Amino acid sequence: MTEIDTKSATVLLRAFAHPTRLAILQELSKGPKCVTDLEDLLPARQANLSQHLALLRHTQLVDFAQDAQTRCYYLARPKLTGLLLEELARNEVPVSKSTEQIKAEKAKLETKQAAMTKKQVQASKRTARARG
């Protein structure tokens, strides 16, 4: 439950969030591949794959080992990528909660914090915007 740096986490997630890049990562999760291998496996052209691979390199999701003229790409963070692919494959079914249930949960949490300070923050926010 540690607090995440959402800004840098987003850089990683954006790298995952593209069909071609996700497909590349899925292929690499089965083993290392060079660009030509990927070109055969995926419906994308060489230049485009190289662009996506460059992005994945910069986010350190992949790295490569040079084998003569070819570059063999592999997953640089196999745990992260593996877990993510697994979890996407699982495809959790969304839950629906009743208003009662939520009210109860919310109430329980709010008793743990000062409620008044919140309203003050809110008020100062509004006036700040009104001024600015």
Place this chain on the structure above:
Amino acid sequence: MTEIDTKSATVLLRAFAHPTRLAILQELSKGPKCVTDLEDLLPARQANLSQHLALLRHTQLVDFAQDAQTRCYYLARPKLTGLLLEELARNEVPVSKSTEQIKAEKAKLETKQAAMTKKQVQASKRTARARG
């Protein structure tokens, strides 16, 4: 290791891949919140939060329960969201592999498949592009 529908998986990932949305999900992982709560917790304005929440609703990452005038949002896929946030917090350190290591791994995989068919596919792809 099941094959994923990369196109629809991408829709989910894109929803995660924004600082504000990720922060919203992180807050909701601690308990349900209404829009005003989030406005107090995050550096974003109401309209903007509503926009992001709409996106998160459409991807079924969150849902809400109506409590009189307010809507209490909660995680609709707590496992998925929780695991992802955990894994991002862990921040796996990238591995680096030697060319030898990769060549070995790659060779082992390739013996499991016909190597010739690949070259044929590659050749037909090239001529197809040349024609097109």
Place this chain on the structure above:
DNA sequence: AGATTGTATTCGGATATGCGAATACAACAA
């Protein structure tokens, strides 16, 4: 009824992303 509160939606412009085409380039073959 009018004002306020909590939230959603629409619009428009700024910025970012995606992709093909062209180009670069190094290693290797003929």
Place this chain on the structure above:
DNA sequence: TTGTTGTATTCGCATATCCGAATACAATCT
């Protein structure tokens, strides 16, 4: 040396995303 193979980069345009401003709207208060 010229050609070919494997891969990367640059450029320009089309499309998508983001956000604030404005507006809508229903519920509640005065």
